[in-house]
Amino acid sequence: MTKDELYNISFQLILHxxxxxxxxxxxIYEAKKKNFEAARQKITESDKELNQAHTFQIKLIQEEAQGENFDIPIILVHAQDHFMTALTLKELANEIIDLRQEMIHLINN
Known part of the structure; x- marks a missing residue:
């Protein structure tokens, strides 16, 4: 893999x-406004983007597993940081949505 390809994958990871x-x-903002359907749609959008990012991450892992040695540029480290932060935030957003729905259910009953 060329350095340009590695940078391109890094930027794709950051983008998605x-x-x-x-x-x-x-x-989370939609859930706060009690728009739970819109909140779940945003989670679906987040999942789609994470799947795209994961595709690029897997490409790097497969290349390395096949013997490719990388000089790790800082931009790739930054890209991985973005990916892991987005994964964590999406999981947290799901929990916040669930909690808000439960609160409303308890208040209304």
């Missing part, structure tokens, strides 16, 4: 992870 993170945050 950033989109996933934004959608997860928007899901």
């Amino acid at each position: 992870s950033g989109n996933a993170r934004s959608s997860a945050i928007e899901a």
